[in-house]
Amino acid sequence: MVLSSIDMSALAERLAADEVKGRSLWADARSRFIRNKAAVGGLILLIVITLYALAAAHVSPYAYDTADFMIMGHAAELGAPSWESGHYFGVDNDGFDVFVRTAFGTRISLFVGIVGSAIAVIVGTLYGATAGYVGGRTDQIMMRIVDILLAIPYMFVLILLLVMFGRSLFMLFVGIGLLSWLSMARIVRGQTLSLKNKEFIQAAQAAGVPAWKIILRHIVPNLLGIVAVYATLLVPDMILTESFISFLGLGPAPPVTSLGALIAEGAGTMRYGYLWSLNAPLAFFVLTQFAFFFVGDGLRDALDPKDR
Amino acid sequence: MTIPLLKVEDLRVTFQISREGDMPWTKPLQLHAVGGVSFELMPGETLGIVGESGCGKSTLARAIIQMVPATGRAVWEDGVDLLSLSSREMLKYRSDIQMVFQDPLASLNPRMTVGQIIAEPLTTHHPGLSKDEVKLRVKAMMDKVGLLPNQINRYPHEFSGGQCQRIGIARALIVEPKLLICDEPVSALDVSIQAQVINLLMKLQRELGLAMIFIAHDLSVVKHISDRVMVLYLGRTMEVATSGDLYSAPQHPYTQALLSAVPIPDPAAERAKRMIPLEGDLPSPLRPPSGCVFRTRCPRAEARCAADAPRLNPGDHQVACHFPGPLAEFRKAMEEA
Ligand code: SF4
Numbered sequence: 001m002v003l004s005s006i007d008m009s010a011l012a013e014r015l016a017a018d019e020v021k022g023r024s025l026w027a028d029a030r031s032r033f034i035r036n037k038a039a040v041g042g043l044i045l046l047i048v049i050t051l052y053a054l055a056a057a058h059v060s061p062y063a064y065d066t067a068d069f070m071i072m073g074h075a076a077e078l079g080a081p082s083w084e085s086g087h088y089f090g091v092d093n094d095g096f097d098v099f100v101r102t103a104f105g106t107r108i109s110l111f112v113g114i115v116g117s118a119i120a121v122i123v124g125t126l127y128g129a130t131a132g133y134v135g136g137r138t139d140q141i142m143m144r145i146v147d148i149l150l151a152i153p154y155m156f157v158l159i160l161l162l163v164m165f166g167r168s169l170f171m172l173f174v175g176i177g178l179l180s181w182l183s184m185a186r187i188v189r190g191q192t193l194s195l196k197n198k199e200f201i202q203a204a205q206a207a208g209v210p211a212w213k214i215i216l217r218h219i220v221p222n223l224l225g226i227v228a229v230y231a232t233l234l235v236p237d238m239i240l241t242e243s244f245i246s247f248l249g250l251g252p253a254p255p256v257t258s259l260g261a262l263i264a265e266g267a268g269t270m271r272y273g274y275l276w277s278l279n280a281p282l283a284f285f286v287l288t289q290f291a292f293f294f295v296g297d298g299l300r301d302a303l304d305p306k307d308r
Numbered sequence: 309m310t311i312p313l314l315k316v317e318d319l320r321v322t323f324q325i326s327r328e329g330d331m332p333w334t335k336p337l338q339l340h341a342v343g344g345v346s347f348e349l350m351p352g353e354t355l356g357i358v359g360e361s362g363c364g365k366s367t368l369a370r371a372i373i374q375m376v377p378a379t380g381r382a383v384w385e386d387g388v389d390l391l392s393l394s395s396r397e398m399l400k401y402r403s404d405i406q407m408v409f410q411d412p413l414a415s416l417n418p419r420m421t422v423g424q425i426i427a428e429p430l431t432t433h434h435p436g437l438s439k440d441e442v443k444l445r446v447k448a449m450m451d452k453v454g455l456l457p458n459q460i461n462r463y464p465h466e467f468s469g470g471q472c473q474r475i476g477i478a479r480a481l482i483v484e485p486k487l488l489i490c491d492e493p494v495s496a497l498d499v500s501i502q503a504q505v506i507n508l509l510m511k512l513q514r515e516l517g518l519a520m521i522f523i524a525h526d527l528s529v530v531k532h533i534s535d536r537v538m539v540l541y542l543g544r545t546m547e548v549a550t551s552g553d554l555y556s557a558p559q560h561p562y563t564q565a566l567l568s569a570v571p572i573p574d575p576a577a578e579r580a581k582r583m584i585p586l587e588g589d590l591p592s593p594l595r596p597p598s599g600c601v602f603r604t605r606c607p608r609a610e611a612r613c614a615a616d617a618p619r620l621n622p623g624d625h626q627v628a629c630h631f632p633g634p635l636a637e638f639r640k641a642m643e644e645a
Contacts, residue, residue: 208399
């Protein structure tokens, strides 16, 4: 009896001991990411670019859709970048302020990239996880549909869509959204298949946990890593697609613009003997691409399941 | 006479295998992973199941808890056939039968804390419990399996393999099951840690009055923990006996071959011992041999073995063989011949 009362008090003590904090895989990944200089640099660059895209219109005295008629047609002589005039990046041949136009184009390009990749994340993850978890014939049919859609030359279809229904941001989203989720669905399905056979899923099934809870609690959190990486790498891809379309002159109609359209314009006015209306959008385009790739790469290294 | 906790009769698991590139109308191949296994398990008893990998022992265990479809009967102590239940009706029995898995780390979700992992079966079966109550029970269970309760917020990757297996055991026992199925719970662990985990399982079994089905491919591990041992080969029962009988007087040539491969701690005995090599490979379960499935590798095989399959003889020491008998007798007969 004495012994067991000692036992009991020792037990109570152990039960009341302070809880040690654990290090989740997310915390591990975060510290790995922070140690990656290129990725952190990319992230900072992205933040700066985003701030520029959002704030430029408030900093500059000029608006993106009003032209300076004095300079129109004489950009090479009168429109050079200068601090005093407030045209920090110069003025283009139509009399628009390049600083504000580039910010506006960056905003649209980022928007297209992020929305396209968000559609991919939501549709692709749900589609892929369902196909992978249900399996069997359903999976076969769902994935064959993806294969068929992937086989379509999508740039061609996208251009046709824009020609048929007119150039608009909405049409661009529809076109990009229709296509971007396909490879995401494939990746997620593959991951789900391999997760489904993990013993911790079996353990949950054996314990009687309902299927939807298994998907939400066990499958989705373990997919998030790869989805995050892929989504980050998808954004520059989407921006590139949009820019290409805009470069061809099929992007959203003016005065709405995007980096691709601005680059096309800048390239067109090169023969007038000035480069600033090409340089600014091109620089932001390249920087955005690099920044997203570095961040995506850093995320991949940080979340790589092989490191576990 | 006490009622068996679980009575399995003629349990069969057949997988349909369709090969890559098959046309949709070609008949899939039939893989008989478990071909008619029967046994009884008394409350508080431990049944060891032994066999080479791929002999269907894990499939058998998973069939009982309806994780793979099976035919036959698995009658629980209240007379209900578990195999006939819908998944909703089965839910009630899931807390009575829990499972410990082979790979300690893979059986724990890397994104959940130990506390969440252990609590999951508890909150699934008793959704009404308050958070504090759940936490208290989880901590008490952690203490019971030899984990520090203050580690409740840690993640699986912060623990060693042996500790992870303790977490798995805690998760299984938190709903106070009557039957614990251990699917090779120690084969992924270091030898020194194996003993700790086995001793823990035995201690918990005594305290909680658990029945256990203990699966292993290693006879020496099973010997220590089991009351009775069943030897499987290609999904069929070869021999069932009490642990003592099986190890001291194995009757089936397959059991004898398995036993001869177990090292004996006494060096003299080890040297004197003669290995019976198992010749050839495990036949493909897609095309099992006719008659006795063991005949392709059996030193005693004769024409009769190919013609008809031996049945388990009734009794305490069950053997499925046309020519059973101790090894020594067989050797003598061989030398005389
Ligand atoms: S029945 Fe024949 S082949 Fe099978 S184990 Fe016995 S002796 Fe060997």
